[in-house]
Amino acid sequence: xxxxxxxxIRLEGFLSRQEVCMEAGNQSTSDIVLEGVRKRFELAKGQVxxxxxxxxxxxxxxxxxxxxxxxxxxxxxLLRMVAxxxxxxxxxxxxxxxxxxxxxxxxKLGIAMQEHGLMPWxxxxxxxxxxxxxxxxxxxxxxxxxxxxxxxxxxxxxxLPKQLSGGMKQRVSIARALALEPQVLILDExxxxxxxxxxxxxxxxxxxxxxxxxxxxxxxxxxxEEAVFLADRVCLMSPxxxxxALVEPITLERPRSLETMQTAEFRNLLAKxxxxxxxxxxxxxxx
Amino acid sequence: MYVGTxxxxxxxxxxxxxxxxxxxxxxxxxxxxxxxxGKALPPLSSIVSYAMEPRSYELLMRSASITASNxxxxxxxxxxxxxxxxxxxxxxxxxxxxxxxxxxxxxxxPLIALGPLLIVTxxxxxxxxxxxxxxxxxxxxxxxxxxxxRVPSVHDDVIRTYxxxxxxxxxxxxxxxxxxxxxxxxxxxxxxxxxxxILGEWFGxxxxxxxxxxxxxxxxxxxxxxxxxxxxxxMSGIGFFVLALLQQKLLPRLGW
Ligand SMILES: Nc1ncnc2c1ncn2[C@@H]1O[C@H](COP(=O)(O)OP(=O)(O)OP(=O)(O)O)[C@@H](O)[C@H]1O
Ligand SMILES: [Mg+2]
Numbered sequence: 158x159x160x161x162x163x164x165x166i167r168l169e170g171f172l173s174r175q176e177v178c179m180e181a182g183n184q185s186t187s188d189i190v191l192e193g194v195r196k197r198f199e200l201a202k203g204q205v206x207x208x209x210x211x212x213x214x215x216x217x218x219x220x221x222x223x224x225x226x227x228x229x230x231x232x233x234x235l236l237r238m239v240a241x242x243x244x245x246x247x248x249x250x251x252x253x254x255x256x257x258x259x260x261x262x263x264x265k266l267g268i269a270m271q272e273h274g275l276m277p278w279x280x281x282x283x284x285x286x287x288x289x290x291x292x293x294x295x296x297x298x299x300x301x302x303x304x305x306x307x308x309x310x311x312x313x314x315x316x317l318p319k320q321l322s323g324g325m326k327q328r329v330s331i332a333r334a335l336a337l338e339p340q341v342l343i344l345d346e347x348x349x350x351x352x353x354x355x356x357x358x359x360x361x362x363x364x365x366x367x368x369x370x371x372x373x374x375x376x377x378x379x380x381x382e383e384a385v386f387l388a389d390r391v392c393l394m395s396p397x398x399x400x401x402a403l404v405e406p407i408t409l410e411r412p413r414s415l416e417t418m419q420t421a422e423f424r425n426l427l428a429k430x431x432x433x434x435x436x437x438x439x440x441x442x443x444x
Numbered sequence: 445m446y447v448g449t450x451x452x453x454x455x456x457x458x459x460x461x462x463x464x465x466x467x468x469x470x471x472x473x474x475x476x477x478x479x480x481x482g483k484a485l486p487p488l489s490s491i492v493s494y495a496m497e498p499r500s501y502e503l504l505m506r507s508a509s510i511t512a513s514n515x516x517x518x519x520x521x522x523x524x525x526x527x528x529x530x531x532x533x534x535x536x537x538x539x540x541x542x543x544x545x546x547x548x549x550x551x552x553x554p555l556i557a558l559g560p561l562l563i564v565t566x567x568x569x570x571x572x573x574x575x576x577x578x579x580x581x582x583x584x585x586x587x588x589x590x591x592x593x594r595v596p597s598v599h600d601d602v603i604r605t606y607x608x609x610x611x612x613x614x615x616x617x618x619x620x621x622x623x624x625x626x627x628x629x630x631x632x633x634x635x636x637x638x639x640x641x642i643l644g645e646w647f648g649x650x651x652x653x654x655x656x657x658x659x660x661x662x663x664x665x666x667x668x669x670x671x672x673x674x675x676x677x678x679m680s681g682i683g684f685f686v687l688a689l690l691q692q693k694l695l696p697r698l699g700w
Contacts, residue, residue: 237601240601240605241604241605242601242604242605261604261605261606261607262607263607264606264607266605268601268605270598270601272598273598274596274598274599274601274602276599276616276617276620276699277699277700278620278623278698278699278700279699287602287616288606290612290616291602291603291606291608291612291613291616291617292606292607292608293609293612317699318699319699
């Protein structure tokens, strides 16, 4: 309990610093436009897989988008295209008017992928400091410490990834994604390996980070509850080849809390989206 | 935590070696005494007592230290050059293809054939070092390239999403990933270096185990031949052991 309180206090410090950053005027035009985006993977022997089929989506600067859908429907592929890790076979993606690759050069993106991708030879602290080094910037020591505290791992600063649990590794990976104060945050099932309680805590933290410095965020999750809790809009993808089956605006008041989750409005949205998810899964052609 | 289990492991490991080698030596002694393989395989005891005679002992040690220094310098030069060239291909990708071809080509030429060439270019004195370096070069080069190929794709994603320059990617992500492979390569390189040095000494070097082996063969000094061969083997063994120890102690501390 005490340690939680401590975290909260430290958090406040962290967040108010971010606020200052925001007031300094980098309230960005980090809108994302996806236009007729498709992705076809060419396999051996001329086989092809259509992973994503025709996605049109306009994401406003500072908006929080949650992406849900059955496994293998192309969510990660879509994220990888936004992050510039794959090129769309058709259509285009623009982030604040630039291509993803141009954004990458300016270190505008923060990404935590499904696999944590930490460097096994670096401690948690050094893993979070890595983006600074990779960008050739001086390491902001205070910021690294704040991020460690933010994900509740300040006692594990010197631990190597192999000494951390799966969920801890994911938290380090999220902290790393936040290190350079990105304008676009891309999270692929970041809380997949967390227990329900830690997951809710992390959701809360994520909401707070986001609300103090609205960063355009795309979050992939398998939890409809998480999606409704965090997002401004929930996008539901149909089974492969993925396209947007439903885009549901979530107008719940912010900040959202545990009480929000008890409201009828929340429950209705949850029920509606869960039913919609079930429906797209059922209607999938047998593969 | 696991400190307690460490010595036990070490002792049981050492015991296996002692037992294994002991059995081999006993068998050798018996085979030698009974002359199963004729004069070519003298009993171990006669080889040892020959090597311990002051005159031959001094000769053997002098030669061994020359070979050891040839092998060591060759090892250092070969591994640094192999490592550096593999890295340079990483920094400047167009070079990579050319390097691959070149190194395969270099490796395809038997060291024996390069010997006379080296005598002419670097001289008899330096030839053993050069052959040792060449032998190590390829092993290390291939090992480091292999290490770069095993960089996990999530790490490649990190390199790309942060728009990392080739140089920083190499220093912070690719090279650390290739480190276990590099040490593997060095381990193999240790015996290549000794072999390369002895081979180089055959081409008319003033002294060394290679020289000793050639002259012992010509004069049918079987005991001398075996003593020199033993020393060469021991040298590769020590090199291998030191690097294996490094691998076992260092890599886990680095998170592998
Ligand atoms: N590099 C690739 N080459 C070929 N096919 C791929 C590649 N990456 C993904 N796919 C295929 O694209 C489809 C969508 O994969 P993707 O990883 O985007 O799914 P997902 O929605 O993220 O699933 P999950 O929820 O299980 O993570 C899958 O059928 C997969 O096999
Ligand atoms: Mg995925």
